[in-house]
Amino acid sequence: MIMKTKISVMLAMAMLSGTAASAQDKVEATVAADVVSNYIWRGLDLGNVSLQPTLGLSYEGFSLTAWGSVGLTEATDTKEFDLTLGYTLGGFNVGVTDYWFNDGQDPDGRYFLYDAHRTNHIFEANLGYDFGPVNVQAYANFAGNDGANDKGKRAYSTYVELSAPFTLGTCDWTAAAGFVPMETTSYGTSGFAVTNLSVKCAKEIRVTDSFSIPLFGQVVANPCAQKAYLVFGFSLQGKLL
Numbered sequence: 001m002i003m004k005t006k007i008s009v010m011l012a013m014a015m016l017s018g019t020a021a022s023a024q025d026k027v028e029a030t031v032a033a034d035v036v037s038n039y040i041w042r043g044l045d046l047g048n049v050s051l052q053p054t055l056g057l058s059y060e061g062f063s064l065t066a067w068g069s070v071g072l073t074e075a076t077d078t079k080e081f082d083l084t085l086g087y088t089l090g091g092f093n094v095g096v097t098d099y100w101f102n103d104g105q106d107p108d109g110r111y112f113l114y115d116a117h118r119t120n121h122i123f124e125a126n127l128g129y130d131f132g133p134v135n136v137q138a139y140a141n142f143a144g145n146d147g148a149n150d151k152g153k154r155a156y157s158t159y160v161e162l163s164a165p166f167t168l169g170t171c172d173w174t175a176a177a178g179f180v181p182m183e184t185t186s187y188g189t190s191g192f193a194v195t196n197l198s199v200k201c202a203k204e205i206r207v208t209d210s211f212s213i214p215l216f217g218q219v220v221a222n223p224c225a226q227k228a229y230l231v232f233g234f235s236l237q238g239k240l241l
Contacts, residue, residue, distance in 0.1 A: 029057045032237035039069055039078060040229050042159055042178055043196035043222035044187065047077030061088050063095075078103065081111070091130040093137075098123055104145045119144055135163045147186030155184035161196065174200045180224075193224035212237060 032054040039047040049072045056065035065084045071077025079102035086095030102109040104120030113119050122144040128137035140158040141147075149155045161178035178196035180187045187195055200218040207213060218231040 025060050027057055027059045029055075030237060031055050032235055034233055034235045035072075036231060036233035038229055038231050039071075040218075040220050040231055042161075042187070043198075043220060043225070043227070045227065045229065046080075047071045047074065049073045050077065062086070063088070079109075086126070091132070093126070093128050093130070095126040096123065097126065099144075101145075114144075116143070122146060133164060135165075137161050137163075141186065147184040149183045150190075155182065155186065157184040157186040158182060159187070159195070170203070172202045172204075174198075174202075176200075187224075189224055195222050195224045197221045197223065 034052040034054075036050050036052065037048075038045065039050040039052075047069070050069050051072055052067065052069045054065065054067045056063060063084070063086045065082075065086070067080075067082045067084070069078060069080040071079070081100045082097055084095055084097040086093060099122040100111055101120050101122075105118050106113050106120050109120060111120075114121060122141055124139050124141050126137065126139045128135065130136075138158065138160045140156055142156065147155045147157045157180070159178060159180055161176055163174055163176035165172065165174050167173065176196065176198045177194065179192065179194045180189045181192050183190050187193070189195065198218055198220040200216060202214055202216040204212050204214040214235045214237070216233055216235075219228070220231060221228045
């Protein structure tokens with residue numbers, strides 16, 4: 001699926017619009033933390049047991065989300081810090097994400113280094129629509145430490161995913177299929193390739209009106225890399241405002 005398969009909770013930060021807010025249209029803030037047995041993202045293996053916190057605010061469709069990941073068992077696992085600015089209107093959504101990884105072009109892993117040929121940041125645009133039975137999302141890198149094609153040029157690495165939610169056995173399920181349409185070192189593809197086939201099962205255990213513990217399990221396969229993974233995790237989350 002287009003979301004990271006760690007199944008982190010996407011949260012948001014608020015932007016003011018010119019419309020007066022009603023009692024239902026107020027700034028909301030949420031904090032969450034996921035623990036996952038493996039960090040699998042779009043069919044790619046990025047680490048073992050990981051802690052993945054999220055913090056954000058939202059207002060009238062606008063959102064700004066901070067998300068991170070750090071390995072708990074292996075010092076070499078991916079360390080990541082992402083910022084996503086998005087807007088949702090009905091089924092339509094659009095957004096821009098600034099990914100930062102400790103591993104990249106800068107061996108010192110400096111966060112505030114944005115030089116095009118030395119940075120560890122990757123900038124990605126997202127466009128999607130939720131039709132209800134099927135959710136279609138497309139992501140494309142447009143700047144930063146993007147992958148390369150066979151000519152050594154920027155690949156503008158793109159990932160497209162279709163996902164379908166359904167209910168079975170009192171659990172919420174999501175089936176997803178994601179593909180990369182072109183060659184890029186970012187996803188390890190030599191052309192069009194399916195990199196993510198997954199089925200996720202989620203069950204939320206509510207503790208209070210503002211606090212719940214979602215549990216989830218997921219089977220993920222990457223046909224391109226001939227890899228398969230079984231992921232388990234849980235989330236701690238709650239509204240702040």
